[in-house]
Amino acid sequence: MNNRIMQNRTKMFGIIAVIGLVQFLLFSTIAMFFYSGGTSWNKLAEGYTFWHNVMSDLGRTVSYSGLSNTISSKIFNSSLMIFGISIIIIYLNMSKSFLLSKNFVSIIKIIGIISGLGMIGVALTPDDILSDEHMLAVWIWILSLTTVLILLIVSKVIHQIYDSILYVSAILLFAVLIHIGQGLLDMWSPTVATTQKVVxxxxxxWYLLISNNIINQNKQLKKI
Structure with a gap:
């Protein structure tokens, strides 16, 4: 009975995580329509330029055009914070069925939660008023994510689990490493904005696939 309750609770949290992920896609897109304009390369650009503005521009209290960006920043930062909370929920509800290795799951949970906290930190530190803190939060998020991806891929390969999560993990890791390289080389161009969108x-x-795994993990436990 208690086991069934735990399974139902885990499934519920998996569904909540999916909602948190989808709302970020929805509200970050809505925030783009309220962005008050300008990019770091062109202060006169109208509105949000998808391939030239980075996501963090949406969270600025004042846009590059010099105009107030209150509506966009409130929408984006709120949705980003929920995204970060969803990440934490996902890692808290991983089970041994996910990687078939308790040690890997425990390590990934801890590092993954740190990644989620980094995402929340990004939401709480608008780039135009808390630039250093914002970038610190970005690095915490992306370096923790990188570590999780490497551990997950290693564990999947060790256990010969060649599924969609593994393949997306490999592609995501490749994109993340490129983006980290851009940061270390202090690159700043529309190419960086494009890479960020891909990441x-x-x-x-990736998190949607993992959430689906969490929702259905009780079925997988029966197969183990």
């Missing part, structure tokens, strides 16, 4: 949306897809 963010692949990350959401």
């Amino acid at each position: 963010v949306y692949l990350n959401v897809l």
Whole structure:
């Protein structure tokens, strides 16, 4: 009876995580329509330029055009915070069925939660008023995510689990490493903004796959 209650609770949290991920996709897109304009390269650009503005621009209290960005920042930062909370929920509800290795799961949970906290930190530190803190939070998020991806891929390969999560993990890791390289080389161009979009949306897809795994993990436990 208690086991069934735990399984139902885990499934519920998996569904909550999916809702948190989907709302980020929805509200970050809505925030783009309220962005008050400008990029770091062109202060006169109108509205949000998908391939030239980075995601963090949406969270600025004042846009690059010099205009107030209150509506966009409130929508984006709120949705990003929920995204971060969803990440923490996902890691807290991973079970041994996910990687078939208790040690790997425990390590990934801890590092993954740190990644989620980094995401929340990004939401709480608008780039235009808390730039250093914002970048620190970004690095905490992306370096923790990188570590999780490496551990997950290693565990999947060791256990010969060649599923969609493994393949998306490999693609995401490749994109993340490119983006980290851009940061270390202090690159700043529309290419960086484009790479960031690829990383963010692949990350959401990756977490959706993991959430689906959590929702259905009681079925997988029966197979083990």
